[in-house]
Amino acid sequence: MEVVPLASKNAAAVALQGGAADVIVTDWFWVSRQRAEGRDYSFAPYSVIAGGLMVRSDSQISNIEDLRGKSIGVAGGPVDKSWLLLRAYSKQITNDDLLGLVEPVYGAPPLLNRLVEKGEFPAVLTFWHYQARLKAKGMKKIIDIGDVLEQLGIAPGVPIVGWVFSEKWARANEDALRGFLRASAAAKKILAESDDEWLGLESLIKPGDNATLAALRDGYREGIPRHFGIEEVTASKNLYHILSEIGGSKLVGDSKELSPGTFWTGAIE
Template sequence: MKLMRISLILLPLLIISRISAATDLPAIKVAVLATGTVNWELQHIKNRGLDHQNGFNLVIEKKASLSATRLAFMSNSSDMMVSDWLWVADQNNLGNEFKFIPYSKQIGAIVHANTSQIKSITDLTGKTIGVAGGPMNKGWLLTQAAAAKKGIQLTEQAEVQFGAPPLMSQALKRGQVDILITFWHYAEKLKLQGYVELYSLSDAMKELGLKSEIPLLGYVVNNQFVIGNNNVVQGFQRAIRQAKDDLKTNEQYWGALRQSMRFHNEAEFTALKSGYIDGDPGKINQGQLDTVVNFYYAVDRYRTNPTGSSLDPGLFLELSE
């Protein structure tokens, strides 16, 4: 009984000491979409204490929309956000100094009903194309570029509808669009329901002569934050590398993430897990950086506001060995 009393006294002190240790560490606040797949990686870092092991305290700030994450980051309320390097390049062209830490090379896919007669990009003339997100969707830009190489101007020769990913999935199911360009995790769920992948967007890249798979999504951080907190940022990079390795090699870690993954059955769970693992960008090599520059050039003219400029691959921030 005496031992139990001592334990009950010491337990709150232990909890307080752990909280104190966490608050003593420098924080990295990351603004993310509440439904984004990046939450799996960040939550695993918290579950395993990889942030504390690497000298920082990760604060996950979940937002309802992409615009909300950008507002938090641009106002310096958050230290990092998740976006694509096209957006980072645009911001740097406007005078910002943002860096990009690769998160995933998953892009997305083009899917259609299994009864569709669409067999290639050349069949999209006269069709209604659904695009998850807006005109800056990377898959839409790639598809336009691939079609143009075959002499097809999709903005003139097809009808295009934009919308939130869940709404566009429903539009495909209702037959309101003939084909859907969507994000990889939505495409995986549709394929499990019998829909057919016309192209992975990696295939579209190959048609454009882009040889290396490249990470399009990543963590965005202001270079001034990197300069002032270099050790902390490197600790963050080590933590995300460890998280990817954990989730690639140890099945048990996925059990703690299941509730946040929004799947309907085990097949979806398996597909989402495999998609995350396959998206691991690894260490970026020169061939990939060359592809990044060529990709930017290939899609720039199809953007709402083409820049006409080249991309500086120096925006990619690599972990110092």
Template sequence: MTRALRCHALVLGLAAALALSGCGGGQAPSPSAGALEKAVIKVGTLPVPDAVALYIANARGLFAAEGLTVEPVTITGGAAALQQIESAALDVSQTNYVSTFLAVSRGRKIKLVADMYRAAPDTFTIMVQKNSPIRTVADLKGKTLLVNNLGNIGTLAVTTQLKAAGLAKTDVTFAKTPFPEMGNAITSGQADAGWVTEPFITANSKALSFRTIADTMTGPTADLPIAGWVATEQWARQNPKTLAAFRRAISKAQQIASGDRKAVEAALPTYTKIDRTTAEAITLGAYPSTLEASRLQKVADLMLEYDYIDAPIDVKSVMASPDDR
């Protein structure tokens, strides 16, 4: 009888252990769990669709399965994020690739650690009011166009379309306005057009009857890499196991985001102002699960072509070593 009770207790103990190991989406712990240099990291994100994989990974226990706790921290933009990782206020952060390569060209010691978001058709467009006389990119000559940041990915994308239409960058006046404010700024006459991304493409179309005159992610910018995860060179070197754990989890979450639209729609309202109805309507970009130098090189080469940087950048030199995976 005693032996039977002991066996029963052993079975219950094993069952409890198995249940605990399955917490957080049923993910089994990684062999490296408990061996990380940092078990808790702060990760900067913007409340936009680009970063959805981070929240999917947290919700489904993908980070927990790696022995890693990720604390999202809302940031204001790529430039501020770089300062925060350099000051160690953040361990890893979202950034756009143009900001990253601009920083590298100025000697900043940073490393790309994972991919995040890539443009797709109709995800970054030039919009005008319904009754605007502007019908094509060529009609923008002498007009004022809003972008969320000057000298960054918006101006680069628009400039490629200006060139295709026979215009120069100087033929348009660029002005800086946050995406949420662009619609009202154009309506009030502060500008003639805006470079807009989702969910504001959908919002401006519905609420203000705006129309799109051009998709800026075509031709040389088709499938352009937009955003990724970045850390300092020092942090990547000092925390290889933590970096590898982050990469494994985020890659799995990117695969989920890429293959399951409903997972993205469910996650967006949890960290953005996008409600479920809007999440179902917006056009999404792509969520790559691997960081590929050949794809990212396209951004650096465009930046050189359009004088954003003075010398070529070998993107491979900006990527954290694959040996750290």
């Protein structure tokens, strides 16, 4: 197996489409949109939705209402899945779209971390590994995305990020693909059960201190899929409907329904 380092999610998509990579990590919304446009990509779960909204330890912000009129950092841009979920949650709780209550500051996660640490804005919604680094520095999570999903009626355990590949390639390399997915699951099991194994990853993830390493370890474990079957597929379809209403064509294109075949049948238990 050859690992191809890439700088961004978009670069990974280009690599897959151009044949420079056989498998990438991305979300199934992208897969569904690609299938709706005639491409044959499919998805096998890698990580479930995790994370939440982080504030400084001395912050008086404790809920959605407290964000009114404030600027908040948002990683991933205006169609980030956690941001869209938070907007849907806000509409349910306050009857107002969060987009109209706050000023979102979109940016790269490392920059957003630095700015919120300096107090440039009071809250940040970012990817789980950047949240872990903030947690290790004493910041606190006031809104958990898992709780948001429950409030929106979505069953737990929905994956959002996974291994993505061409179905044609999967048929031609099924043994290799299944072996790869088994190896991925075995690695997750080891990392879920052994704290010592994480010590060997320090040179790769560069935590900087033991507290950050522990926070990254715990955040990773929170995102490990426990099961992926019909219930999770149904929950994913429900999530698609919610987020497509909020994200619109910028997220899903012209496809109002989750495209058939988005989830690789070999990954459904």
